[in-house]
Amino acid sequence: MKIAVVGMGPAGAYLSALLADNYDIEVFEMQNKETFSSICAWGTGYYKMEELLKDVGLNFDDYVIHRGKELYVDLKNRIFTVKLYGLSTFNKPKLLKDLVSKVKVNYGKCIRSHAVREAFELVIDATGIYRALLPPVEGEDFLIPTVQYLVKFKHPPFDDFYVKPFKSYSGYLWFFPLDNGYAHVGAGDARYGKYVYEVLAFIKRYNGEVVRKMGRPLRLTPPSLATPHYINNIIGVGESVGTVFPLLGEGILPSMMAAKLLKDNIDRPKRYSEVLKSRFKRFEDAFRFVKLKMEGRNLMHFAILALKLHRYFKANRDHTGVDPSILDTLKVLKPF
Ligand SMILES: Cc1cc2nc3c(=O)[nH]c(=O)nc-3n(C[C@H](O)[C@H](O)[C@H](O)COP(=O)(O)OP(=O)(O)OC[C@H]3O[C@@H](n4cnc5c(N)ncnc54)[C@H](O)[C@@H]3O)c2cc1C
Numbered sequence: 153m154k155i156a157v158v159g160m161g162p163a164g165a166y167l168s169a170l171l172a173d174n175y176d177i178e179v180f181e182m183q184n185k186e187t188f189s190s191i192c193a194w195g196t197g198y199y200k201m202e203e204l205l206k207d208v209g210l211n212f213d214d215y216v217i218h219r220g221k222e223l224y225v226d227l228k229n230r231i232f233t234v235k236l237y238g239l240s241t242f243n244k245p246k247l248l249k250d251l252v253s254k255v256k257v258n259y260g261k262c263i264r265s266h267a268v269r270e271a272f273e274l275v276i277d278a279t280g281i282y283r284a285l286l287p288p289v290e291g292e293d294f295l296i297p298t299v300q301y302l303v304k305f306k307h308p309p310f311d312d313f314y315v316k317p318f319k320s321y322s323g324y325l326w327f328f329p330l331d332n333g334y335a336h337v338g339a340g341d342a343r344y345g346k347y348v349y350e351v352l353a354f355i356k357r358y359n360g361e362v363v364r365k366m367g368r369p370l371r372l373t374p375p376s377l378a379t380p381h382y383i384n385n386i387i388g389v390g391e392s393v394g395t396v397f398p399l400l401g402e403g404i405l406p407s408m409m410a411a412k413l414l415k416d417n418i419d420r421p422k423r424y425s426e427v428l429k430s431r432f433k434r435f436e437d438a439f440r441f442v443k444l445k446m447e448g449r450n451l452m453h454f455a456i457l458a459l460k461l462h463r464y465f466k467a468n469r470d471h472t473g474v475d476p477s478i479l480d481t482l483k484v485l486k487p488f
Pocket residue numbers: 158159160161162163164165180181182183190191192193194195196261262263264278279280281282284298299300338367368369370389390391392395396401402403404405407
């Protein structure tokens with residue numbers, strides 16, 4: 153079968169690697185090869201990534217930049233630490249390029265027209281936020297704006313990961329360490345327009361030098377609502393169908409996990425759509441939690457959802473990379 157994979161993010165690149173031996177795969181990526189990168193803080197859970205990469209013959213240690221031990225959480229300028237379980241930054245563009253090394257890649261090709269549908273038996277929409285080939289999300293598509301800077305610090309302010317949740321859990325500011333004094337510093341925020349100012353103030357306070365500015369919206373709509381997942385011979389995978397954990401904005405591993413579900417159901421789109429919804433059911437709770445907090449809704453909802461989410465963190469620490477105690481979870485989810 154001839155398959156076009158449109159988009160070379162974690163979803164498209166990992167799916168291509170999984171299918172490379174059994175199908176005729178062609179990847180289309182709108183960025184150029186020389187400047188190819190990924191607007192992302194490059195943070196991920198070591199253990200799940202190690203497991204998924206083994207399946208395609210790659211070793212995650214070849215890509216790790218910083219392996220975290222503790223997360224500094226800043227609540228109203230009081231900092232406490234949460235134990236990490238493998239949260240690491242890694243060289244994401246290098247990994248994505250290596251994942252597609254066995255298939256034909258067309259860089260610099262922005263696919264918008266449906267002509268590609270006629271040339272291939274199956275077309276994968278792995279274009280993330282754009283959903284370039286799938287129709288728009290049927291209901292409300294919940295996107296939050298983000299901004300991020302690659303920053304060089306002479307004296308990095310933290311030796312590990314740092315986050316500062318915003319009021320009403322409308323988003324957070326992050327400092328994700330890379331190597332040689334570099335870090336990604338950014339923020340996403342659904343309600344308060346101040347986040348750009350907060351990031352710039354953070355960089356200034358610690359004498360950082362901005363090397364590059366980037367940003368794009370992030371889709372928080374979970375898979376159960378980011379429908380349709382397929383139409384005609386087009387199937388979506390990754391952030392295009394909502395595989396971002398709404399509480400953390402974590403989308404790398406969930407998008408690769410979705411690619412695995414698609415690989416197992418490549419000729420059964422209806423079944424794929426069902427397993428996708430069921431595998432990421434907890435994303436709906438996280439999405440409801442974020443919306444309730446933003447709307448300032450009642451404490452009863454907060455307690456029940458916070459407990460469910462705590463259980464989720466415990467069961468999925470291999471990919472979230474964090475291992476909070478129940479008190480940590482309640483403290484972090486409370487703001488303010
Ligand atoms: C600022 C920021 C920081 C983040 N930090 C993290 C983090 O630290 N950890 C984490 O787990 N998640 C993070 N995320 C989320 C994560 O980056 C995404 O959810 C994840 O990369 C989604 O993977 P994907 O393959 O579905 O889509 P993407 O990674 O968005 O990849 C889509 C690809 O498709 C290409 N493309 C788009 N349209 C077309 C077209 N028409 N034709 C051809 N190519 C096209 C794009 O150039 C891109 O390469 C962050 C997101 C943002 C915005």
